[in-house]
Amino acid sequence: MADATVSMTGPRGPKPKRRFSPTNIMLYGTLFVVAVYYALPLYVMIVTSLKGMPEIRLGNVFAPPVDITFEPWVKAWAEACTGINCDGLSRGFWNSVQILVPSVILSIAIASVNGYALANWKFKGSEVFFTILIFGAFIPYQVMIYPIVIILRETGGFLGVQLMGSIWGLVIVHTIFGMPILTLLFRNYFTSVPEELFKAARVDGAGFWGIYFRIMLPMSLPIFVVAIILQVTGIWNDFLFGVIYTKPETYPMTVQLNNIVNSVQGVKEYNVNMAATLLTGLVPLAIYFISGKLFVRGIAAGAVKG
Amino acid sequence: MHSVEIKDLDLNFGSVKVLQGLNLDIHDGEFLVLLGASGCGKSTLLNCIAGLLEVSDGQIFIKDDNVTWKEPSERGIGMVFQSYALYPQMTVEGNLSFGLKNAGTPRDEIAKRVARAAEILQIEPLLKRKPGALSGGQRQRVAIGRALVRDVDVFLFDEPLSNLDAKLRADLRVEIKRLHQQLQNTIIYVTHDQVEAMTLADRIAIMKGGAIQQLASPEEIYNRPGNKYVADFIGSPSMNFLEGVLDGDAFRVGDQTFSTVGYNFKSTASGQASMGVRPEHVVIGDAARAMPNTVDTTVDIVEPMGSDTLVWAPVAGNRFRIRIDGQTAISTGDQITIGFDAARASFFDAGTELRL
Amino acid sequence: MAIADDAQSPSAVQRERTQRPNRLFKNMTAKIASIPMVATALVIFVGCTVWTIVHSFTNSRLLPRLEFVGFEQYERLWETRRWLVSIENLAIYGVCSLILSFVIGFTLAALLDRKIRGEAVFRTIFLYPFALSFIVTGLVWQWILNPQFGIQSVVQRWGWESFAFDPLNNADIVIYGILIAGIWQGSGFIMVLMLAGLRGIDEDIWKASRVDGIPVWKTYVVVIIPMMRPVFITALVIITSGIIKVYDLVVAQTSGGPGIASEVPAKYVIEKMFQSQNLAQGFAASTMMLLSVLIVLIPWAYLEFGGKKRG
Numbered sequence: 001m002a003d004a005t006v007s008m009t010g011p012r013g014p015k016p017k018r019r020f021s022p023t024n025i026m027l028y029g030t031l032f033v034v035a036v037y038y039a040l041p042l043y044v045m046i047v048t049s050l051k052g053m054p055e056i057r058l059g060n061v062f063a064p065p066v067d068i069t070f071e072p073w074v075k076a077w078a079e080a081c082t083g084i085n086c087d088g089l090s091r092g093f094w095n096s097v098q099i100l101v102p103s104v105i106l107s108i109a110i111a112s113v114n115g116y117a118l119a120n121w122k123f124k125g126s127e128v129f130f131t132i133l134i135f136g137a138f139i140p141y142q143v144m145i146y147p148i149v150i151i152l153r154e155t156g157g158f159l160g161v162q163l164m165g166s167i168w169g170l171v172i173v174h175t176i177f178g179m180p181i182l183t184l185l186f187r188n189y190f191t192s193v194p195e196e197l198f199k200a201a202r203v204d205g206a207g208f209w210g211i212y213f214r215i216m217l218p219m220s221l222p223i224f225v226v227a228i229i230l231q232v233t234g235i236w237n238d239f240l241f242g243v244i245y246t247k248p249e250t251y252p253m254t255v256q257l258n259n260i261v262n263s264v265q266g267v268k269e270y271n272v273n274m275a276a277t278l279l280t281g282l283v284p285l286a287i288y289f290i291s292g293k294l295f296v297r298g299i300a301a302g303a304v305k306g
Numbered sequence: 307m308h309s310v311e312i313k314d315l316d317l318n319f320g321s322v323k324v325l326q327g328l329n330l331d332i333h334d335g336e337f338l339v340l341l342g343a344s345g346c347g348k349s350t351l352l353n354c355i356a357g358l359l360e361v362s363d364g365q366i367f368i369k370d371d372n373v374t375w376k377e378p379s380e381r382g383i384g385m386v387f388q389s390y391a392l393y394p395q396m397t398v399e400g401n402l403s404f405g406l407k408n409a410g411t412p413r414d415e416i417a418k419r420v421a422r423a424a425e426i427l428q429i430e431p432l433l434k435r436k437p438g439a440l441s442g443g444q445r446q447r448v449a450i451g452r453a454l455v456r457d458v459d460v461f462l463f464d465e466p467l468s469n470l471d472a473k474l475r476a477d478l479r480v481e482i483k484r485l486h487q488q489l490q491n492t493i494i495y496v497t498h499d500q501v502e503a504m505t506l507a508d509r510i511a512i513m514k515g516g517a518i519q520q521l522a523s524p525e526e527i528y529n530r531p532g533n534k535y536v537a538d539f540i541g542s543p544s545m546n547f548l549e550g551v552l553d554g555d556a557f558r559v560g561d562q563t564f565s566t567v568g569y570n571f572k573s574t575a576s577g578q579a580s581m582g583v584r585p586e587h588v589v590i591g592d593a594a595r596a597m598p599n600t601v602d603t604t605v606d607i608v609e610p611m612g613s614d615t616l617v618w619a620p621v622a623g624n625r626f627r628i629r630i631d632g633q634t635a636i637s638t639g640d641q642i643t644i645g646f647d648a649a650r651a652s653f654f655d656a657g658t659e660l661r662l
Numbered sequence: 663m664a665i666a667d668d669a670q671s672p673s674a675v676q677r678e679r680t681q682r683p684n685r686l687f688k689n690m691t692a693k694i695a696s697i698p699m700v701a702t703a704l705v706i707f708v709g710c711t712v713w714t715i716v717h718s719f720t721n722s723r724l725l726p727r728l729e730f731v732g733f734e735q736y737e738r739l740w741e742t743r744r745w746l747v748s749i750e751n752l753a754i755y756g757v758c759s760l761i762l763s764f765v766i767g768f769t770l771a772a773l774l775d776r777k778i779r780g781e782a783v784f785r786t787i788f789l790y791p792f793a794l795s796f797i798v799t800g801l802v803w804q805w806i807l808n809p810q811f812g813i814q815s816v817v818q819r820w821g822w823e824s825f826a827f828d829p830l831n832n833a834d835i836v837i838y839g840i841l842i843a844g845i846w847q848g849s850g851f852i853m854v855l856m857l858a859g860l861r862g863i864d865e866d867i868w869k870a871s872r873v874d875g876i877p878v879w880k881t882y883v884v885v886i887i888p889m890m891r892p893v894f895i896t897a898l899v900i901i902t903s904g905i906i907k908v909y910d911l912v913v914a915q916t917s918g919g920p921g922i923a924s925e926v927p928a929k930y931v932i933e934k935m936f937q938s939q940n941l942a943q944g945f946a947a948s949t950m951m952l953l954s955v956l957i958v959l960i961p962w963a964y965l966e967f968g969g970k971k972r973g
Contacts, residue, residue: 027773027776027778028778030769030773031770031773031774031778031784034766034770034788035784035787035788037846038787038788038790038791038846038850039787040806041791041799041802041803041806041846042790044802044805044806045802045805048805056811057811059810059811059815059816059819060811060815060816060819061805061806061808061811061812061813061816062816110698110699113695113696114695114696114698114699117692117695117696117699118696121689121691121692123689123692123693123696126696129696129699129700129703129704130699130703132703132704132707132708133699133702133703133707135707135959135963136702136703136706136707138903138955138959139707139711139952139955140906140907140928140948140951140952140955141907142928142931142932142944142947142948142951143710143711143714143715143948143949143951143952144706144707144710144711144714145932145935145948146714146726146935146941146944146945147709147710147713147714148706148710150726151705151710175698176702176706179698179699179702183699207691208691208692208695209691233793236795237794237795237796237797237798238795239795239796239797239909239910239913239914240909240910240932244932244936254795254797254798254910257797257798257801258797258801258913258914261801261804261914262914262917270805270808270811273801273805274802274805277798277801277802280795280797280798281793281794281795281798284793284794284795285790285793285794287793288789288790288793289786289790292786295793296789296854
């Protein structure tokens with residue numbers, strides 16, 4: 001590179017880099033090995049779900065399928081048995097959807113109003129309730145589960161509706177346990193909105209709901225998306241509340257999946273099991289791959305939920 | 307002798323060309339200030355000299371040694387950062403000695419250098435404290451100390467005073483100047499503050515768009531700006547510009563004609579040009595009548611600033627700033643006569659914007 | 663901001679409303695809108711917790727009864743082998759998952775922070791398991807660790823005949839089988855936290871350490887890690903509160919087996935309450951869980967909020 005005609009010689013321009021320096025080999029090697037560990041289960045799920053049982057019995061979980069068959073998927077969706085019911089995971093899927101939609105809407109509606117009140121309309125004691133709420137996020141659910149069963153049963157009896165064991169009971173439970181983290185999320189967001197905006201709206205005569213609907217709501221779309229991602233993933237993946245507050249006809253997908261795969265009766269059909277597992281994971285995975293950065297924000301916000 | 311020499315330096319971030327064909331020679335013991343608005347490439351250039359950014363093309367020499375491919379720690383430089391960048395978990399002493407310990411410097415040598423730096427910067431009482439317990443000014447002293455103990459010939463300062471309040475900034479500025487007089491090291495100092503540049507520099511390099519606009523002494527830059535950008539950038543309040551036509555000894559703006567007698571043109575010039583007059587070079591009242599150029603005008607706005615007063619009055623239909631003594635009684639609507647000498651003005655070509 | 667007097671009667675509010683729409687009336691709306699929050703805080707988080715603690719001192723079996731028996735449930739709890747196994751499992755799982763999450767999470771974050779190619783791809787791969795439920799996680803790993811068809815058989819077929827790795831059917835190591843799955847699911851998230859922490863560190867610190875000639879690894883150990891303390895504390899709280907709640911993973915992966923070898927406290931509670939009709943045992947066990955959370959939480963809250971006395 002050094003040119004004799006140039007008065008100054010020696011190194012010039014960028015330092016030549018060795019592509020395969022020991023550091024780089026270590027760096028990328030480590031990342032690659034770890035990536036295999038993380039990616040493997042998804043791969044295994046996919047290939048297993050596309051194999052027939054005879055092929056699986058030949059034995060290699062990692063081998064790609066020779067004869068691709070979608071039969072396990074069909075069976076998992078429409079025919080797999082839990083106990084005496086043999087209508088597949090589809091029922092759990094629709095139950096989950098029916099639980100998910102009202103839970104997400106209700107929990108976000110309530111929490112956003114809470115957050116808004118806490119950020120802009122503080123009243124005596126509001127911070128105390130908020131602190132209790134945040135500490136509540138750390139209380140193991142097991143401590144509160146049984147009394148809530150009683151509350152649901154009693155309120156249901158009082159109102160003349162069946163809350164315990166129904167989808168609506170579960171919706172209430174999800175709304176309650178989603179509240180701490182969502183309230184925190186919205187409170188922090190609304191606190192960051194310039195106070196002048198709020199004051200200007202007050203001067204213009206807008207009230208609690210006017211400011212909420214016309215000022216705060218339109219400008220906080222991103223935080224609503226984060227909240228929706230957080231709630232959809234969390235509620236879809238829930239198992240504990242589903243198993244306790246619903247009954248077999250209203251079991252969400254995760255509970256039904258567990259019952260299908262871990263049922264002790266009959267021959268184990270691993271391909272059907274993996275198809276069912278993938279089906280259950282599909283909704284949160286789709287959200288994850290589509291939403292990317294927002295998902296990370298969502299889970300980071302939901303982290304304290306544990 | 308050259309202390310730092312930069313040859314045909316290019317730096318690209320992807321397809322964005324940040325620095326292009328830059329050449330710069332810095333003498334031994336010189337205090338050079340890189341001045342410019344944010345995004346002009348001045349910090350980028352400093353990072354290239356430090357070796358913190360890899361150049362795309364060109365060479366960098368420090369003490370006649372080609373350091374283009376060398377690590378920052380091997381270049382014989384010390385650096386002070388805007389955010390101080392002190393190691394927060396170490397004491398001041400730990401901060402000063404960390405690099406030396408790591409380089410395997412003998413223990414008594416480390417102690418000697420730390421003691422000397424602490425004495426020069428008057429931070430001896432702070433040695434056992436952690437950065438968190440220091441004020442901004444103290445932190446910046448420690449940061450300077452960390453560069454000092456490296457016992458190098460070239461110091462790089464990256465906007466070291468920008469995070470300090472105005473008063474501290476003025477105090478520390480004087481100290482940096484004193485430090486330079488005492489140590490006689492080469493200093494390359496990046497700032498966007500023209501007062502810092504004017505007060506500290508032996509030479510100032512004014513940068514814009516990744517290129518050096520003018521490299522000269524502060525006095526030269528102030529009195530004979532090389533182009534219109536430099537003229538506008540330096541000086542506060544900034545220079546007045548009047549667009550017009552140069553014709554022999556006359557400069558015509560609308561129906562006004564000014565004499566250019568006394569101005570030292572580089573070569574005979576005529577045609578479209580702009581004339582720059584610094585507000586502080588304009589006088590009013592009796593003094594104005596003694597000047598080669600006079601204009602009668604009406605005061606538009608008065609901005610008293612204590613020590614002096616800024617007066618706005620139109621000249622040939624343009625807004626015109628005049629800086630006068632703060633004690634002068636003047637108010638909006640007053641009829642005044644202003645005067646200036648073309649010898650102290652600057653003329654720029656209307657097309658190239660270069661000094662004529 | 664509007665801070666109104668609490669001691670106003672509803673009729674006063676009515677009067678205010680007809681006279682002028684002032685701060686008090688508006689704030690009343692805020693209070694009404696906050697009823698769900700107040701009710702949740704008081705009835706669920708305080709009320710239900712107290713209720714459970716109180717009933718843990720009774721001899722409730724099929725139905726809750728207020729017949730107090732002192733600490734009898736707790737004595738019985740700590741004499742139950744199943745509970746002791748659960749605690750031991752939780753301890754092993756907890757310590758290992760804490761250490762591994764930190765080491766893996768930080769190492770991966772540091773590697774990704776070295777301005778590498780394909781960072782987004784790696785990050786996506788490391789994090790996707792976090793989107794999956796513990797049930798899915800448990801079932802996948804149950805399948806991969808299946809002795810007949812999974813890793814063990816694959817390695818054996820490759821020629822290493824004596825290779826044995828069957829954690830899910832070996833009572834001694836079953837908890838490590840669960841650990842593998844748990845780490846797989848959660849460590850990506852810890853990595854994301856750590857990466858955010860690393861990205862938050864002043865770029866000039868790195869520059870200063872390069873000018874000082876400090877090797878990269880030493881900068882991490884001596885300078886960067888001490889600066890990451892807040893992130894580490896957050897990660898610690900998140901991991902620990904997650905560990906104590908471990909339930910679904912075990913249910914899906916081993917159902918607590920073989921035998922009772924992989925039981926965990928959360929599972930013990932649910933089974934005592936809803937299957938073996940021994941409510942008070944469940945209450946006592948859940949109170950113990952609460953206690954262990956408080957042991958982690960109180961020092962943290964003290965560290966985090968103790969300094970500044972403003973809510």
